[in-house]
Amino acid sequence: MDTPTAAILVIGDEILSGKTPEANARFLIAALRNLGIKLRRIVVVPDEIPEIAQTLRELATAFTYVFTSGGVGPTHDDVTLKGICQAFDTQLERQPEIEAMLREYLGPQLQESHLRMADVPQGATLIYQPDLRWPVMCYQNVYILPGIPELFRQNFLAIQERFRTTAFCLQQIYTLEDEFMIAEQLHQLAANHPTVNIGSYPSLNRQEYRVKITLESKDEPAVMAALADLQSLLNPELIVSLPEVTEN
C-alpha cells in the first residue's frame, strides 16, 4: 500500500503578519509523523476566499488528506467555509443539529447573525466524538479544524486514530566530519539505497557534532542495510554517539 500523504493549509492574516506565532502546523507535523502519514506540503494563506479556494483545490487533488487550520469562527475574517464552497463548487446550508446546539449554547443572547456558525458546505460530513462539544467538519478529504491551538489539538487528537498507518523507521548518525568531505559518500549511499530517504544536516553552533545524517523509510530492513553501509563509509573515529539531540 502506498504511504498516505497529507498537506496542511493554515489560514490566517495573523500568522503572515506576525501577530500570532504559528502553532498548529508545528503540532501537526509531529502528530502526522507519529501516525505514519507523509506530510508533503504546508501552505499559509491570508483570510481571502479566492486564495483559500485555489489552494484547497490543488491540495485536495494532490494529497490523501488535507487539514485546514483557522477561519471558522463567527467574525467577518472567518472565511474558510466560503473558501471550501468556492473550491468545490458547493454552497453553505444551515445545519439543523448545529443550529439547535447554538441555540442551546447561547440561549437568550443568540442573535440571528450567530446562526451563520450553523452554515456548513452542502456535502460536508460532521464527525461527532464523545469528548468534543462541537463536531469536526470534513469535506471529502479535507478536515476543517479551528485556529485556536487548544481546540485544534483537541479536535485532531479526537479523530486521529482513523488516519494511523504503518510507522516510519528512522535511524540517525552524528559525525564530526565536515559535510563537504562526506558529500560524495552520501551521494553514493543515496544511489545504492533508493527506497531510503537520506538526509544530511550540518550544524554550525554545536560542539557535539558537525553533521547529522538521517536514514528513514517504512521498510525497516532497508533502513538497517543503509545504516550498515553508512557506518562503513564514515570515519569511525569521528562518529559520535548521541542518543538524542534536542533541536533549538
Add this chain to the structure above:
Amino acid sequence: MDTPTAAILVIGDEILSGKTPEANARFLIAALRNLGIKLRRIVVVPDEIPEIAQTLRELATAFTYVFTSGGVGPTHDDVTLKGICQAFDTQLERQPEIEAMLREYLGPQLQESHLRMADVPQGATLIYQPDLRWPVMCYQNVYILPGIPELFRQNFLAIQERFRTTAFCLQQIYTLEDEFMIAEQLHQLAANHPTVNIGSYPSLNRQEYRVKITLESKDEPAVMAALADLQSLLNPELIVSLPEVTEN
C-alpha cells in the same frame, strides 16, 4: 505605490518530517513586517525538483519578492538550484569567482565534486556584502538563502535594507466581551473601514482578555479613525488596557 508583497518557500524534508523545527520562516515573518512588506504566502515543500520548480514559478509570478530557505549545500538532497533552473528554463553554469573562493577555502582537500557548489543558474545575480563570506544569490525576484538558521539570518540581514518601504501602523484593543457578542459590530466596522485590516482573535486560556482586535494599515489616519469607531462600539467597561501581551 502598492505595498510590495512577498512569499517564503521553505525547502526541506527535515521540516515536513519533524526532524527539525522550522525557524527561518518564523524569523522572516517578523523581519518582513518590520520592513513594511506584505507577506502573502508561506509554502513548505520536500527536497524534490518538480515540486520546487512548480511552486517557484507560481510564487515568482504572483508576488514582488520570493525568499527561499534551504537546499543549497553540497549534498545529494540539496536541489534548490536545480529547481530554479527547471522553474525558469535555465541551466547551471560554473561561476569562476565562486570556484576560486571554494579552491581557496578548501585548499588541498578540494574534490572535483565540491565544485558543484560553484554552479549557479545562468542569469542569476550574486550580491556581495562586506560582512558575508559568500555572496547571496538571486534569480530575478527570487532570493536564495541557506537553510542553516544562523546563515539564513546573517544573509537576510545583510541585504534587507534594499527591501524597506513604508511601515505598517498597528493598533490593538483587548476586551473581555465574548467574540460571539461583538461579531456583528466588527462586521460593521470592517464594512465602514475597507482600507483597514481588522482581525479578531479569541483566547481561551487567558484571564486578562477574551478577544484581541487588531487594526492595521499603512494609512495611519485610517487606522486611528477605525480605532475611534471601535472604541465607541465596544462596552467601555470591558475594554482592557494591556500594553503588550506576549504570545505563547
